[in-house]
Amino acid sequence: MMIGFINKNYRWLVVLASCSVRAIVYGVTYTSGIVYVIILRNFQTGEAETSWISSIITTVMFASGPPTGPVLQRLGWQWTAFASGLIAGTGLVLSSLSPSLPFLILSYGFITGFGCGMAYLVACVTVPVYFRAYPRQKSAVAMAACGTGLGTFVFSPIVQTLDANYGWRGMFIVLAGVAVQFCSIGILFRPVSNVQVYECRKTIATWTFMRNPGFYVTHAGFLLTAFGDSVIYGHLGEYAETLGYSAAEGAYLYSVVGLSAMLLKLLQGIALDARSSLFFPIQLAIIFYLLGGIATSTLLLTQTYAMLIVYSSLFGANNAASGGAIVIGILEAYYGQENLELTIGANLAFLGIGNLLGSPIAGIIFETYESYTPVLILVSLVKVLSSLLFLWASKCFPEIKETIRVKISTNKKISSKNNEGTDIANDNVKDEESALLTMESGRFSYSKLPSENSAKKTEIHPNK
Numbered sequence: 001m002m003i004g005f006i007n008k009n010y011r012w013l014v015v016l017a018s019c020s021v022r023a024i025v026y027g028v029t030y031t032s033g034i035v036y037v038i039i040l041r042n043f044q045t046g047e048a049e050t051s052w053i054s055s056i057i058t059t060v061m062f063a064s065g066p067p068t069g070p071v072l073q074r075l076g077w078q079w080t081a082f083a084s085g086l087i088a089g090t091g092l093v094l095s096s097l098s099p100s101l102p103f104l105i106l107s108y109g110f111i112t113g114f115g116c117g118m119a120y121l122v123a124c125v126t127v128p129v130y131f132r133a134y135p136r137q138k139s140a141v142a143m144a145a146c147g148t149g150l151g152t153f154v155f156s157p158i159v160q161t162l163d164a165n166y167g168w169r170g171m172f173i174v175l176a177g178v179a180v181q182f183c184s185i186g187i188l189f190r191p192v193s194n195v196q197v198y199e200c201r202k203t204i205a206t207w208t209f210m211r212n213p214g215f216y217v218t219h220a221g222f223l224l225t226a227f228g229d230s231v232i233y234g235h236l237g238e239y240a241e242t243l244g245y246s247a248a249e250g251a252y253l254y255s256v257v258g259l260s261a262m263l264l265k266l267l268q269g270i271a272l273d274a275r276s277s278l279f280f281p282i283q284l285a286i287i288f289y290l291l292g293g294i295a296t297s298t299l300l301l302t303q304t305y306a307m308l309i310v311y312s313s314l315f316g317a318n319n320a321a322s323g324g325a326i327v328i329g330i331l332e333a334y335y336g337q338e339n340l341e342l343t344i345g346a347n348l349a350f351l352g353i354g355n356l357l358g359s360p361i362a363g364i365i366f367e368t369y370e371s372y373t374p375v376l377i378l379v380s381l382v383k384v385l386s387s388l389l390f391l392w393a394s395k396c397f398p399e400i401k402e403t404i405r406v407k408i409s410t411n412k413k414i415s416s417k418n419n420e421g422t423d424i425a426n427d428n429v430k431d432e433e434s435a436l437l438t439m440e441s442g443r444f445s446y447s448k449l450p451s452e453n454s455a456k457k458t459e460i461h462p463n464k
Helices: 012-030 031-042 047-063 065-096 101-130 137-179 182-188 212-240 246-271 282-296 306-321 325-333 337-369 374-396
Strands: 002-004 196-201 399-417 424-438 443-451 456-460
Touching: 012 065, 012 101, 012 137, 012 182, 031 101, 031 137, 031 196, 031 212, 031 246, 047 065, 047 101, 047 212, 047 337, 065 101, 065 137, 065 182, 065 337, 101 137, 101 182, 137 443, 182 374, 212 246, 212 282, 212 306, 212 325, 212 337, 212 374, 246 282, 246 306, 246 337, 246 443, 282 306, 282 325, 282 374, 282 443, 325 337, 337 374
Parallel strands: none
Antiparallel strands: 002 196, 399 424, 424 443, 443 456
16 A cells, blocks of 8 residues: 655645546536537437437446456556547547447447546546645545546536537537547646655455445445436436426526536535544435435425425435545445445446436326326435435444554654854754554544554644
8 A cells, every 4th residue: 555645736626637637528418408408409309219328428427447457557647638639539539429329328328438438537536636645635526536526517508509500410519629628737746656656564455345245235225316316417408308397497407407416416525534523424415315315205286486496406415425525435434445446447347237217217107197106206215315324324234443564764854053152053863753543433533552552542634
């Protein structure tokens, strides 16, 4: 395991780069509900078959995590991000030339989705590594994760405007130019090995966490909440149109979802980093997933546009728990920080399965009953069930506590003075100390070890 004490200014630039990548990824993939309406109108296809577009692109984006892992280890962050830009851009250009729905599913769903997934994994991994053992790690992860909400908020009206002015083919070409920016942004993801690091006891990442029954309980919860999110993201705009609202009003709802998710992700990260925080990551997941189920059920009572706005903001708050600091905190607390790259990839695979099933099943139910009422009931139930699974995991499966011994070297400047008090020499002296670095419930603490028999415990503040 490598603990990196990295230039504290540059790592905030990495946060900005990660936020930008996530904004583009979600701007391309999570506006698929708007693209669904556009394709439905231009291709004259059925709801069930067209809904595969919004389902497959998000599924492939998440499912690309495990196969991207070996590529990431072999090529590094920068080259993987560069390759992702080329793949995603190519997929969107091919989408603009699409002659049929199956071709569009291949180009937009599979090729673009895979390219966006590669970029998304790089953005997910870099910030936790750059801020490893830093007291504001969760806040940094949350700031980077705000890009997902920002992308949905900004791109929703942009996609609608591009379609109105340039048609759906022109829309895909412009989005291709945006996706290619993964190549330039990825340059900022410098490998940690290029900066000074301090090595402690090596801990090898393994797949042994998959033997833990709690892994399957928590990830069944992630799968179910991704299922519900896929339905809402894929059909919210179409649902608004069935109530008599315009396509522009339907697109605006996605902006509300994105803005709410962005703000709540930031607040969640700050809350988890607070020393007096009352909540652990899994407890916040329980609360927000339950909120998503209850909020969805309220759509059965009233269907005014004001209620849709309120619902979109609550759904965004629920969606904020599906990424960022909460997910990273759960994975670290239950399966170890040394396994973070592996658990993120596995987590994305489960999210991909949920996204694959959600939107098409909702489309089939809508075509069968010609109503979104049973769809909303289904989403409410799976969200509540997801919350109950996380409650089960929090009560029945213990978090891990990691303690590792590290040796930290610091340079101290010592001044020598003459009898008049004037400095006559300045020497840099290397000082070494041993310490214990403890991670429990997703939080780090730092214990100095001046001797073998005593230890003074303080919070870790690298670069301070």
